[in-house]
Amino acid sequence: MAMELEIPSDVRYIERVVEVVARQCAQFAYSARQVSLNVPVALTEALANAILRGNHETLGKQVQIRCDVNRERLVLEVVDQGIGFDLTECLVDVTSPENLVREDGRGLFLMARLMDTVERFASRGNVVRLTLRRHD
Numbered sequence: 001m002a003m004e005l006e007i008p009s010d011v012r013y014i015e016r017v018v019e020v021v022a023r024q025c026a027q028f029a030y031s032a033r034q035v036s037l038n039v040p041v042a043l044t045e046a047l048a049n050a051i052l053r054g055n056h057e058t059l060g061k062q063v064q065i066r067c068d069v070n071r072e073r074l075v076l077e078v079v080d081q082g083i084g085f086d087l088t089e090c091l092v093d094v095t096s097p098e099n100l101v102r103e104d105g106r107g108l109f110l111m112a113r114l115m116d117t118v119e120r121f122a123s124r125g126n127v128v129r130l131t132l133r134r135h136d
Contacts, residue, residue, distance in 0.1 A: 001024060001028075001067075001068070001069055001070065002066070002067065002068045002069075003020075003024075003066075003067050004064065004065065004066050004067075005017060005020070005064070005065045005067075006062050006063070006064050006065070007047075007062065007063050007065070008059075008061075008062060008063075009050075009051045009055040009056075009057050009058055009059070009061045009062065009063060009080075010051065010057070011047075011048060011051055011052070011057075013047075014044055014047045014048065014051075017043070017047060017065055018039070018040045018043050018044055018047075021039060021043055021065075021067050021069075021074075021076065022035050022036075022039050022040055024067065024069045025039055025069055025074055025134075028069055028070060028071050028134065029071070029134070030074070030132075030134050030135075031134075031135050031136065033135075034132060034134070034135060037114065038114040038115065038132060039074065039132065041110055041114055042076075042110065042111045042114045042115050042130055042132075043076060043078075043130070045107035045108070045110050045111050046076070046078040046107075046111060046128050046130060047063065047065070047078060048107065049078075049080075049107055049108075049128070050063045050078050050079070050080035050082070050126075050128070051063055051080070053082065054080030054081065054082030054126050055080045055081050055082055056082070058081075061080070061081045062081065063078065063079065063080050064077075064078075064079040064125070065077070065078055065079075066079070071134060072133065072134055073116075073131060073132060073133045073134060074130075074131070074132045074134070075129065075130070075131050076129065076130040076131075077127055077128070077129045077130075078127070078128045078130075079125045079126065079127045080125055080126050081125050081126070082125070082126045083126065111128075111130060114132075115130045115131060115132050116131050116132055116133050117129075117130070117131040118130055119131075
């Protein structure tokens with residue numbers, strides 16, 4: 001099942017998007033952990049980053065969400081209108097002593113821990129792709 005959504009750069013829309021995607025995963029018998037933890041936390045972080053960091057909460061800017069879910073895997077793409085970022089540079093181990101006091105990077109760290117892959121590329125905007133394989 002594939003779907004595309006577009007929301008304004010407003011954090012108030014995050015919860016509704018997460019609910020829709022989690023419900024789709026539940027319909028394809030994803031595990032309770034994946035439906036209740038992995039997907040909601042990772043998608044919330046991706047959407048928050050797109051709205052707050054990518055689009056800087058600019059009125060008139062949009063965030064697009066592409067979701068493709070089936071019995072094997074979930075692929076999410078979150079597209080903002082920002083200039084992008086270097087995923088490798090931003091993906092730090094926030095549990096290491098030198099990073100404990102850092103305020104940035106925690107969202108990407110969580111996404112990387114909760115999803116099977118996290119990728120970033122540029123298309124018509126900045127795209128973060130999250131992939132999760134269904135576990136029984």
